[in-house]
Amino acid sequence: MKRKSRYTSDKFSKINLRHLVSFLLVTSTTVGFGVECQAQITSAEINNQTRINPQLIAQQAAYTLGTGDRVRVDVFDVPEYSGEYLVLIDGSLNLPIIGSVNVRGLTLPQATQLITREYAPYVRRPIVTVSLLEPRPIKVAVAGEVNRPGSFKVNLEGSEFPTLTQAITLAGGTTGAADVSSIQIRRQAGSGEVVNLLALIRSGDLSQDPLLRDGDEIFVPTRNNIDPGELRQIEAANFVPQNQPREVAIVGEVSRPGTYTVGGEIPPTVTRAIQSAGGVTPMAEVSSIIVRRPTRQGGEQIIAIDLLQLLRQGDLTQDLILQQGDTILIPTASQIDPAENRQLADATFGIRAVEPVKVAIVGEVTRPGSYTINAGGGNAQGAGSGSTPPTLTEAIQTAGGITALADVRQVEVRRPTRQGTERVISINLWQLLQSGDLAQDVLLQDGDTIVIPTATAIDPAEAANLAEASFSPERIQVNIVGEVKNPGSVEVPPNTPLNQAILAAGGFDNTRARRGSVELIRLNPNGTVAKRNIPVDFSEGIDQENNPPLRPGDVVVVNRSTLTRVSDTLGTVLSPVGRFFSLFNFLRIFD
Known part of the structure; x- marks a missing residue:
């Protein structure tokens, strides 16, 4: 037969109502925020409790008890029935008098109602409060586009439950393929929600970072369309790993x-x-x-x-x-x-010559052939330093410069690709000379072939400009033959006028040269030879007609004067007679 509590309704009627309400308010604000049953509190009294945290109220109302939770059970005015208890491995609480009560899966209000019913036979009109003192570690699963998908146990600090972003951080953060605007949370009770973390990132909407419950399953889907701008925003978030190799x-x-x-x-x-x-x-x-x-x-x-x-x-x-x-x-x-x-x-990620560039140069250059060129021009003697690759004009300079027959308007760079094909780049170096278009001075790549074609016609004015270009030879060779002091091949700077070339060969032979004019012989691009007489005036400046600038390979013929030709002719005619008299004088020795 069950024993009735000594606490009857007569004694209960003597309890000061003010003390009862104070007790209920105090226990409701303890750690874990207890939930009481059969206590009627007016709305005015509730509004006066400014310390109540609405988020904690909602959190505790949804929290379900399980193994490892530490709770406090208070039976009003029955201290021997009150105390702190641990939810055992079978999900039960071992309480005084009533013994084992299974609370697994119950919310705090539900557990309160159950314990109240269990104590009803022993305590008249029992008032029971169940408070969560120390929640058990909760277990959540994170799958989808995270770096370390799996299940995770989270130890709770006080009544602080983990948020969605904290769980994602435990899983190593989202990947670059994650659709953070449609994250799914599935709960054990079968309910769930879809969360948009982009709204949290862009507007600070904390409702999109909900608190998690034990057994929650989080799925981060894969995005269908990639927005690089959106990805940069997401990468700055605290739930994305930063700067990891x-x-x-x-x-x-x-x-x-x-x-x-x-x-x-x-x-x-x-x-x-x-x-x-x-x-x-x-x-x-x-x-x-x-x-x-x-x-x-x-x-x-x-x-x-x-x-x-x-x-x-x-x-x-x-x-x-x-x-x-x-x-x-x-x-x-x-x-x-x-x-x-x-x-x-x-650019920082731009074209670099990590090693010397190997190119071939053919056509109208002084020394056609294969060259290994460092950045800045010149034959390579070692590995490059990762600077800007050599340019077309630097390569031409390495090959001795263009010849006088070069067609600089139709230069080609033939470039192999990684697919085994060849691309042709058309270059107009005349445009570089005339307008300073540096785009025409292309950067070279290993394996390039540079083709300098032969011009079909040469404009004398253009030839003079080309001679002064950086990709022309520093010195050219011309031939001065005939009646000069030092006949033969002479090296002179480009655009050297005819009269200066004669002086470079020592000048006219004062006794034999015809000083009035010389012959200029020039090979044309079409293979023909042009020959013309040029008057010589050493005080004359450059003039295409009277003192033209010379081109590589030009031949200047200084003829004999009239007197010299007559003298040479007489010498040739009289040479046998002279030899006869020489023989006669020799025979007189034996007389």
């Missing part, structure tokens, strides 16, 4: 394709990865770079990057932050834009 592959038009580890102290971006690979080549199409990103579902995302937009407009969204396993593809340009190459040479 990541292994990526770089293929296509870079100096050293391969696998690289990027990141660490600096963000692992596309441009950093390209720098690690030695920069792009002159054949790179940097406006159409592709980043291939693997997803957790075994698929692949394609992200289009335009680094020209980064260079010209400073659009940092194009400098994508890389993820583990990304592959960067630098395609080959269908057409070479020399001006664009010049821009790339100035």
